Amino acid sequence: MKQLALSKLNELFAAMAAQQQLYIPADKGGQAQFLPYVDGMELTKSLNTARSAKDLFFPQTEDIVGFQVKGTEITIEETRDPGAPFVVFGVRACDARSFEILDRVFLSDPVDTFYETRRTNGTVVTLACTRPEETCFCGAFGIDPANPGGDAAAWMAGETLYLKANTKKGEKLLSSLPLLADCDDNAVETVQAEIHAITEKLPLNKLDLTGFDGDHLMEHFNNPAWSKLSESCLGCGTCTFVCPTCQCYDVRDFDTGHGVRRFRCWDSCMYSDFTMMAHGTNRPTQKERFRQRFMHKLVYFPSNNDGIYGCVGCGRCLAKCPISMNIVKVAKTLGEGTK
Amino acid sequence: MQELIKAKAIELLENGTVDRVLGWKTGEFFYDLTPAVFTSREEIEKDFVYSVFSGANLSKYLVKESRKDGKVAAFLKPCDTYSFNQLLKEHRIWRDHVHVVGIACDGMCDMEKIRAYGAKGVLSVERDGDTLKLETLYGPMTMNKADAEAERCICCKSRKLVAYDEKIGEDGDVIENSGRFDMVAKLEAMTPDERYAFWQGELSKCIRCNACRNVCPACTCEKCVFDNPKSGIAQKAAVNSFEESMYHIIRAFHVASRCTDCGECSRVCPQNIPLHLLNRKFIKDINELYGEYQSGADLETRPPLMNFTQEDCEPSVVYERGGKQA
Numbered sequence: 170m171k172q173l174a175l176s177k178l179n180e181l182f183a184a185m186a187a188q189q190q191l192y193i194p195a196d197k198g199g200q201a202q203f204l205p206y207v208d209g210m211e212l213t214k215s216l217n218t219a220r221s222a223k224d225l226f227f228p229q230t231e232d233i234v235g236f237q238v239k240g241t242e243i244t245i246e247e248t249r250d251p252g253a254p255f256v257v258f259g260v261r262a263c264d265a266r267s268f269e270i271l272d273r274v275f276l277s278d279p280v281d282t283f284y285e286t287r288r289t290n291g292t293v294v295t296l297a298c299t300r301p302e303e304t305c306f307c308g309a310f311g312i313d314p315a316n317p318g319g320d321a322a323a324w325m326a327g328e329t330l331y332l333k334a335n336t337k338k339g340e341k342l343l344s345s346l347p348l349l350a351d352c353d354d355n356a357v358e359t360v361q362a363e364i365h366a367i368t369e370k371l372p373l374n375k376l377d378l379t380g381f382d383g384d385h386l387m388e389h390f391n392n393p394a395w396s397k398l399s400e401s402c403l404g405c406g407t408c409t410f411v412c413p414t415c416q417c418y419d420v421r422d423f424d425t426g427h428g429v430r431r432f433r434c435w436d437s438c439m440y441s442d443f444t445m446m447a448h449g450t451n452r453p454t455q456k457e458r459f460r461q462r463f464m465h466k467l468v469y470f471p472s473n474n475d476g477i478y479g480c481v482g483c484g485r486c487l488a489k490c491p492i493s494m495n496i497v498k499v500a501k502t503l504g505e506g507t508k
Numbered sequence: 509m510q511e512l513i514k515a516k517a518i519e520l521l522e523n524g525t526v527d528r529v530l531g532w533k534t535g536e537f538f539y540d541l542t543p544a545v546f547t548s549r550e551e552i553e554k555d556f557v558y559s560v561f562s563g564a565n566l567s568k569y570l571v572k573e574s575r576k577d578g579k580v581a582a583f584l585k586p587c588d589t590y591s592f593n594q595l596l597k598e599h600r601i602w603r604d605h606v607h608v609v610g611i612a613c614d615g616m617c618d619m620e621k622i623r624a625y626g627a628k629g630v631l632s633v634e635r636d637g638d639t640l641k642l643e644t645l646y647g648p649m650t651m652n653k654a655d656a657e658a659e660r661c662i663c664c665k666s667r668k669l670v671a672y673d674e675k676i677g678e679d680g681d682v683i684e685n686s687g688r689f690d691m692v693a694k695l696e697a698m699t700p701d702e703r704y705a706f707w708q709g710e711l712s713k714c715i716r717c718n719a720c721r722n723v724c725p726a727c728t729c730e731k732c733v734f735d736n737p738k739s740g741i742a743q744k745a746a747v748n749s750f751e752e753s754m755y756h757i758i759r760a761f762h763v764a765s766r767c768t769d770c771g772e773c774s775r776v777c778p779q780n781i782p783l784h785l786l787n788r789k790f791i792k793d794i795n796e797l798y799g800e801y802q803s804g805a806d807l808e809t810r811p812p813l814m815n816f817t818q819e820d821c822e823p824s825v826v827y828e829r830g831g832k833q834a
């Protein structure tokens with residue numbers, strides 16, 4: 170384990186940024202977001218960013234390929250961003266777990282090479298949550314905010330920052346930073362115990378997820394409660410866009426006037442034209458769209474992925490849904506149905 | 509207030525005036541209330557909440573609810589009644605299917621503001637007059653209610669109920685100098701470059717979730733042009749920063765002179781973009797160019813941009829007001 174006085178945090182950031190592009194969660198426009206580090210930038214005081222760390226690996230839009238049209242000739246242009254190594258510092262445990270979920274989708278055959286490139290290039294340094302919010306329920310998915318994972322993990326305790334590598338990539342990064350001093354591995358035990366004392370008190374941390382599996386799929390699907398749950402949903406898709414694990418995208422063409430830029434952009438199962446087909450849409454009302462989102466996270470994903478849920482309990486959809494409907498309310502209501 | 513409202517909801521259901529009630533339903537916490545339809549005394553007693561967190565404007569739900577059989581009661585705050593009137597004017601709500609209970613309001617609180625004030629892990633809030641007593645995971649704290657109030661409530665345009673079948677509580681007045689155009693005036697005083705930078709900074713945060721549109725009582729098209737794949741301009745994300753602004757500019761134009769300034773767009777924006785400033789710019793301009801106009805204040809007047817009079821300003825006004833030409 171390594172340590173550094175917190176007063177030298179900016180020196181650490183500068184040293185990392187000297188080697189490769191660094192992103193840290195900082196305040197801009199009244200909220201925290203991952204921003205490219207520039208000299209003197211301050212780490213946010215907010216617990217988590219409004220948008221998740223997913224954005225750095227699976228951005229909202231990216232170009233896939235371009236076509237140039239000249240007369241009757243079409244040339245294909247490579248528009249792929251080759252990317253470069255980068256570090257993202259300050260990822261919370263929930264977001265760090267979301268990469269495991271996204272990996273299962275994008276890195277299984279056929280591999281999404283755009284995502285893969287960013288995963289290879291990116292080093293994730295996590296940060297333990299000393300002050301979880303009431304909306305946090307990562308514990309329900311076995312995530313420990315006191316042991317945040319990633320390539321390297323960081324803790325803040327008193328006036329000191331502690332860092333510990335978890336992977337080869339993390340080791341490489343930490344050993345390249347001479348301003349870090351060695352220290353004992355149990356230096357963070359106290360702060361970990363303090364975090365656990367808080368997580369014990371989190372109101373949603375013990376969300377009961379029994380019965381959310383493939384065996385109860387039809388029971389959940391046919392639950393009459395979906396009508397009530399979805400009745401005031403605006404179909405806005407905020408919940409899917411702030412979610413660190415939502416992975417759907419659409420491929421669109423942009424007419425540049427002398428060619429086409431083919432790009433992909435996030436899509437949301439909450440939208441009326443999601444997976445639109447020639448016959449029309451297979452989810453005709455908001456009820457079916459709403460059901461898809463929660464069935465995917467709580468039932469379909471785990472039944473196809475060894476029981477791993479498609480939610481990490483980050484609480485973003487709880488804080489951001491305009492009508493305050495969310496996965497916890499859904500899970501509790503549906504849970505009643507299988508008891 | 510909550511007890512009066514709940515009693516009224518139960519009374520209206522039980523005496524047969526209505527068969528459904530539109531209100532706010534309790535959540536996991538004290539602040540995450542969801543608009544919901546209630547059909548029984550039990551549901552109301554158990555789940556109905558009216559508090560400083562009942563900010564959601566229920567009037568737009570009446571577009572759908574009023575088309576159903578039977579009658580629905582809706583509890584509307586003053587600003588919500590302006591939206592209701594505007595929707596009536598646009599023939600979007602079936603008036604005979606709705607029983608409106610107007611409720612007095614002295615300002616709604618915004619959880620984001622409470623968090624920004626420094627409260628973390630808030631477990632409960634108790635209102636004691638002008639102060640809020642908070643219980644948090646990290647100990648108790650107090651704050652002034654005024655510091656927790658939503659922006660739209662701090663510069664509330666009117667506490668007057670403009671549409672109701674009956675009302676609960678003391679009705680207020682139109683507030684003349686609400687200060688709601690102060691920030692617009694500041695933006696107007698900026699140089700074009702500064703203003704452009706301000707809006708680029710704000711709008712570049714947009715994730716195109718469309719929450720602002722979907723919640724907006726002035727946006728009730730059956731199929732929005734931005735959702736129609738055949739329109740050629742449907743987008744789920746902006747291709748570039750120009751397109752990003754286009755969505756907002758088009759939307760602002762489309763609701764101009766119909767927007768009541770209810771503030772829902774800014775309330776729901778997950779990226780905290782001050783969308784109300786765009787709408788207020790239009791309202792301010794309309795006031796200056798066509799005479800004072802408040803949409804939703806009545807059922808008779810025509811929105812200035814949907815009307816024609818000989819006194820209307822000429823398009824050339826943009827040259828007079830537009831500042832230095834490029």
Ligand code: SF4
Nearest residue numbers: 402403405406408490
């Ligand atoms: S659940 Fe909430 S955030 Fe998600 S689409 Fe519906 S209204 Fe929007």
Ligand code: SF4
Nearest residue numbers: 412480481483484486
């Ligand atoms: S569903 Fe909600 S709580 Fe779960 S990971 Fe997504 S945004 Fe976070």
Ligand code: SF4
Nearest residue numbers: 415416417438462465
């Ligand atoms: S189907 Fe819906 S919930 Fe599932 S990943 Fe896609 S957008 Fe998210």
Ligand code: SF4
Nearest residue numbers: 586587613615661664
């Ligand atoms: S804007 Fe005015 S009427 Fe509307 S909620 Fe706020 S205080 Fe009440």
Ligand code: SF4
Nearest residue numbers: 714715717718720777
């Ligand atoms: S609600 Fe905010 S983020 Fe969503 S589309 Fe509107 S302005 Fe953009």
